[in-house]
Structures are given as C-alpha cells and as structure tokens.
Amino acid sequence: MLTGLNVQPGGCFIDGTLGGGGHTQALLSHSHPNGRVLGLDADPAAIRRVRERFAKEINAGRLILAHATFDQTARVAKQHGFATVDGILLDLGLSSFQLDTPARGFAFQHDGPLDMRFDPTVGRGAAELINRKSWAEIADILYRYGEERHSRAIARAIVANRPVTTTGELANIVRKAKLDCAPARRGRGGGRGRQKIHPATRTFQALRIAVNDELGQLERALPQMLALLRGGGRLAMIAFHSLEDRLIKGWMRDRSRGFLPDPSLPAGGREQVPTLSICNKKPIAPAAIEIEKNPRSRSARLRIAEKCKSISL
Ligand SMILES: C[S@@+](CC[C@H](N)C(=O)[O-])C[C@H]1O[C@@H](n2cnc3c(N)ncnc32)[C@H](O)[C@@H]1O
Structure with a gap:
C-alpha cells in the first residue's frame, strides 16, 4: 500500500477507512516530518480509539479526524482545507475490532444483538431489516450481496422463525436451512472441500452490505x-469480496480508456480523455506469510491507479 500510494515526506493523504489506524500510522510515519492525513470512519468507536492513539499527531496538526462515511469525502475534505491530495486509501469492510465485539452483531461465532451497522448511531440494524422485509426482498439481498445459492430457502427459514434478534439465532437458522437443502453433504465436510467456510458466511456478508x-x-x-487527487496522485483500494473488487476494477478500467462503451449511444459509446492509469493489472493479494500471520487478510485484493498528470482539476 505504501509503495502503491508512493508515500513521500510532506505528502498529503486521505484514509477513508481509519479502523484501528494501522494504515494511517504508516502514512504518518512515511510522510514524516510534515505530511498530513485526513482520516474518516463511520464508526464513532473507531474515531475515539484513533483519537487516543494519535493524540501527538493530532496536536501537531498532522492528523485530522472526521466521523463520517466516505461518501462524504468531498465535503469533509473541503471543510478541513484539503483541496487536493497525493493519495487516497480505502481498506473496505469491517475491522477486527468490530468483528471481535459481539455487541456489534457482525460475527456468527459469538452471540450478540443482530446489528451490523458501522455507525450504530444512525439507520437500522440487520434485525430490523430481516424482521420487516418480505421473503422475496430478503432472498434478493442474500442472492445479490452474498451470491448465496440457497438464498430462497434461507429467506423462507428466516421468515418462518421471526422475530430473529441475535447473531446466534440467525447463524442456526441458516445452518439448518442449508442442511435441509443439501442433506447428502452432511458429515462429508461439504464434499470437495467446498464447505470450508461457515454456512452463514454469505448471509452475514449480504446483510452487512445491505445494512x-x-x-x-x-x-x-x-x-x-478522483476529483480530490492531484495529477499524478494515487488511489489504493483494498476489497474483501468480489462485488466490491469488481466495482473498483470496472470503474478504474472505464476511466483508463479512450473510449467509454455505452450501448444507449448511437456509436455504442463515446470517446473520452482517460483520467486514470491502472498501476497493477492484476490485484495484489497477500503473500502466504502475511496470510499465516493474519488469516483475515486472505481475501484482500489491492488495486492501485494513478490520476493522469495532464488532468487539471
Ligand atoms: C478494514 S477496516 C480498516 C482498517 C484500517 N485500515 C487499519 O489499518 O486499521 C474498515 C473500517 O472502515 C470503516 N468503514 C466501512 N465503511 C465505511 C464507510 N462507508 N465510510 C466510512 N468508514 C467506513 C469501518 O467502520 C472500519 O472501521
């Protein structure tokens, strides 16, 4: 990530997903002595912890924190005087801290209230979603965001067992519904090693994405x-599932081409000036040693792109 963002002393960066501040720490130390970082997180608990961890850098004006979702980046950057920056990082999904806190309701391994909001102070949690929505809407969420093959059977089981209020209840409902769908695989480890992931993994992912x-x-x-980057500035995006990775890949690819396909136009698309150049054609995956040290990194995929130098703001 540091190489990809080309972090230099005095650089100015945005970390859209602060989490525990690991990447921000690296950005601050490699942009030492006068580099600056604007860090955002939707989770007020993450902001509180990072505020304690980096009290010195905050006092020195090198780190500015904002409790905000990253779709507010333009507004937050303007508010804090970040007109253009050298690099922007997104490390998507949830943090280990969130996953390991049962009260946040992200994990099927621990029983807790079925919440899953990055920001528990706004919106509705996962329990409200699955207790209110129709069977068809739940099935659609599980299929679209979890790519869950048994979405309909799981949705039916959820509706039959409502109200569902805890992560443990939901994990059990999903496990039983899946066993009913594929009883022949019972006791065989799922056959061909396919069932290595917990049966509720895709359902939990889908609900988290929707919530x-x-x-x-x-x-x-x-x-x-893209608008906030200076010409020659870099974007580094880490995705943890294929839906996100596909979106990033397609978005970067479309902006790196001289012709943007659009079937609604008579010419099948339009010519455009490319705004991005893709730095790594294939996403960067963690090395075996990193996965061994940090198994949660195993599905991470890093994509990096550079804003074309000729693009004025
Ligand atoms: C994988 S963690 C980031 C870990 C971080 N890079 C580190 O080094 O510790 C993802 C973080 O992004 C936050 N997050 C997820 N979606 C967000 C969004 N749309 N806007 C702001 N923060 C978000 C989560 O609350 C979580 O703290």
Missing part, C-alpha cells in the same frame, strides 16, 4: 476521490 449500503457508498465515493 451499510456498502456498494452505494463506494459508487458515490469514487468520483469524489
């Missing part, structure tokens, strides 16, 4: 981030 409007957030944020 936090994760794909909408990303779609709204990307153009703002």
